[in-house]
Amino acid sequence: MSVVGIDLGSLNTVVAVARNRGVDVITNEVSNRATPSLVGFGPKSRYLGEAAKTQEISNLKNTVSSLTRLAGRSFNDPDVQIEQEFISAPLVDVNGQVGAEVTYMGKKEKFSATQLLAMFLTKIKQTTASEIKLAVQDVVIGCPAWYTDAQRRSLIDAAEVAGFKILRLINDTTAVALGYGITKLDLPGPEEKPKRVAFVDIGNSNYTCSIVEFRKGELTVKSTACDRHFGGRNFDQALVNHFQKEFKEKFKIDINENPKAKVRVAAACEKLKKILSANANAPINIESLMNDVDVRGFLKRDELEELVKPLIERATVPLEQALAEAKLKPEDIDTIEMVGGCTRVPSLKAAVQNFFGKPLSFTLNQDEAAARGSAFSCAILSPIFRVRDFSVHDIVNYPIEFTWEKSADIPDEDTNLTVFNKGNVMPSTKILTFYRKQPFDLEARYAKPETLPGKINPWIGRFSVKGVKADAKDDFMVCKLKARLNLHGILNVEQGYYVEDQEVEEPIPEAKEGEKKDGDAMDTDAPNGTATPKTRKVKKQVRKGDLPLSAGTASMDQATKEAAMEKEQAMFMEDKLVADTEDKKNELESYIYELRGKIDEQYAEFASDEEKEKVKAKCEATEDWLYDDGEDASKAVYIAKIEEVRAVAGPIIQRYNDKLQEEREAILKLQEEEAAKKKADADAKKKAEEDSKKESKDEEMTDAENLQKPDDVEEPST
Structure with a gap:
């Protein structure tokens, strides 16, 4: 079993896994450490994560984002109406809960926010399992600190539908604080003044500040304040509005009339914002934005800061609120730890630093800190992992x-x-x-x-x-x-x-030594000398x-949950079938190209001209079918087509393989003969050496005997 922490973000999701040597952030199928939090729907299957991001612009009306911001809400909630500005798929009411209406497998379908979250979590589970080669079940998931009971229940229901067992839902900033504190060996003891840290987490759509006190082996959250509508996307929105006006004036096009154009501008603005975080100015260029018009622009960092001035003016509100609830002043804070992608904006960093009047700290990975902290929490709660004891007291x-x-x-x-x-x-x-x-x-x-x-x-x-x-x-x-x-x-x-x-x-508690209880004139002993308990x-x-x-x-009832699990499993199997079918289609296409290349080269001497023509004709016919009627065939048909081509080319390939086998056997026989010869030579050499040694030994023994034998003495004659 594995120990997994998930930072479920409104833009991207990061997964961390605890292993024997520490905590690692895993990569997805395209080697990215963060997976887009998107769910898309197509004519044959769903697009989840990276696949949804790839086809987002071409499939806007069937792609749903901001999944965590929809969970546990009703359609009439004003926050949901704000989300519709950032979500391209139409939002609708689904049995009292907000959901999305999309076209899936050729027909209109409505999915609730809980179902959409479950679909994305199924993808995260699959990605994690394939990366770590282990079954994934026990997890800790990070969620916004402002989540209510209904939103937390919705997230837990979604995780259970996806097949997860949630050990804990942990507030994002609490997870960050755990990841920060559990590795620290210099925290103050129980009797000492605690170390106070302000964790400022500004992500794509949320701004949270938590004041946390650390002592050896424990953390205590003193206060948490949030701004739910402050994040990277609001900075992007300010840029989009600026360029919408500029493009309308300069190029006579209005991106508000074209949803795809607006999404492309938003993506370009996000890149522009990141460049301006490290540079004084940056260009923006988009080819054929709409009506075949290429657009270009230029922006300086101080112009960006002017555009986002209303946002920056709000930047200290959560900080003030968090300090007030913790009954502390800025000078009482020892460290200000910044996490979240939006904390890279220079003007935002400056606003926070000016408020506290001390340098900011960036010791944690801004994008991965919450996922790592969640993995630590999972390791603490999991029976299969041993970690240093660390208590977490949230509020x-x-x-x-x-x-x-x-x-x-x-x-x-x-x-x-x-x-x-x-x-x-x-x-x-x-x-x-x-x-x-x-x-x-x-x-x-x-x-x-x-x-x-x-x-x-x-x-x-x-x-x-x-x-x-x-x-x-x-x-x-x-x-x-x-x-x-x-x-x-x-x-x-x-x-x-x-x-x-x-x-x-x-029993009546005994009086302390030197004291007498009321009514006791004197001490008495029982007849046997032992005191009688009163x-x-x-x-x-x-x-x-x-x-x-x-x-x-607000939780799903068991029958509804089981029905959702069945539907999710059916959609998962449909996705798998489509993926397997695509693999077989690619295999057929690759086999045709490979065979066509080899028939005049590797296989040339093993086939007659007639056989070659027959194979080429079959390859050409299959290829024509593949790009015509076979574009949308089933998995079984592609397998059958591969077998048909193999049947025609089989005898030729068999001859080639037989020749290869003969060559291998000849080489093997030659190697065996050489080995036998080497062994015989070695044995002969060894025997010769042994005989030589034996002869030397015999000569030595003879010499020794000659030395020991007395010389013949001639007897005197009489």
Whole structure:
């Protein structure tokens, strides 16, 4: 299994994987480290990620972007109307949720934002699995800090439809903070003053500032402030509006009348903005923009800064808000860490630096920090990975209240209670107590709807408590409900039970040495010499049983989720079939070209003139079919056509292969003979050496014997 972190951006998505040696950002099928967050639809299949970007301009009405900004919203939300300016596909209502109407496989289809997100996440899962060669299931996904309960539920539903198991939904800036802190070995201890860092994350469409305190082994988010409509695309929009006026005046064309031309200008403006981040001026040139007119322009950096002045004037608002909520001043911040692609804009950097009055820090990778932090979070939560202990304490961004109907038996009962206040630590659990004689319902909602993004419904969920009844004395049942705001920032009433008051005996705490309890005239011992423990009777609430709960929330119900999974799987298989068919088509085309080239060269001596002509004729006929009737054939037909060509060329290729095999066998035999000869020579040489050594040894032994034998002595004659 793998440990994966996903930074799901409105423009691009980055995936990081934790491995034994650290965290790596993976590349997609075209070796890019970021994948465009796009979903497109065609006559045969879907286009996801890079494929959607490639055909975006030619398929505008069927391409959907800004997926994360649509999740969990209704069609009538004013924020959705703003998104329509940046999304080329028409947005529609799909069962109370915003979605897009597109032409898919020749007919009009409506897909909800959750379904569109699931499609893109399926592509991310496939890309990740093919890159790391492992099954991908456990993930942590980064989301904007301003996401509400409904938006978080929509993202989790989409991930489950795509086959992911989400270990945590983590706020983007919290993920960045985790990636920053977990590698630091010099953080202050528990008793020391914490290190305070402001994380300023400005991406394509969001601006978030989080104030985070670091101590050894933990981080605590003190405050988070956001501007949902401040980012790279707003700078691009200012440039597009400028050049729209300039081109209308100079070249007499209006790009607002041509959606494709407007998208091309937006792409050129994005490049221009990046060039001006590092240069004082830059040109813009677009060939045949519309009506066969080539356009060109020129812009200086100070002209750009004048165009985006209204945006720059808003740049300090989230910073001021975050500091105010954390009850801090700019001088209390130790480090200002900048992340997000838009933080490369010089005037924006200058505005943030002037506000804090100290240099900015760019130690993290601006485009990949959130994905890396999410991967670290996944590694911490995953049972298959060991990481340094590091606690993450995030906060509640919107206050949550519970409301209920007044009980007829308690006329002066309050009917609402704010249970989770803004700034409370998350995850968090609260126990709610109710006195009831019959089943009852309660609702959870956001206490301050005006603080929510756009016009999102403040309603979170309705929870019904069953099995409540009066006791034998017609007294109230004391009902306890466990409300939990979990790791994902999602609220649920997880458990219900009832308690009863019972008298229990508990030991009286012993008095400290030198003290006497009231009423004690003197210390006494039990007859056996041991002290008698004293007890007292007290009333305590004892849990007696569970209360069944049913809940209605913004999450997909199980039947709808299963239907969405089936539809996604069917579309995935359709995409796979189209891709496989295209592969077979390419294989047939390549085989024809290869065979045509070899028949007069490699295969020439193995075929008669008649056979050559037959093969060439078959190749030509198949090629004509391929570019005519065979342009849109099925996978099986392409396989059959490959076999037909192989059948004609087969005998020739077989002769060529037989000759190759004979040559290989001859070479192999020659090599074996040479090896045998070398072995025989080596053996003979070895034997000769051994014989030589033996002879030398025999001579040495003879010499030794001669030395030891006494000389013959001649006996005297008598």
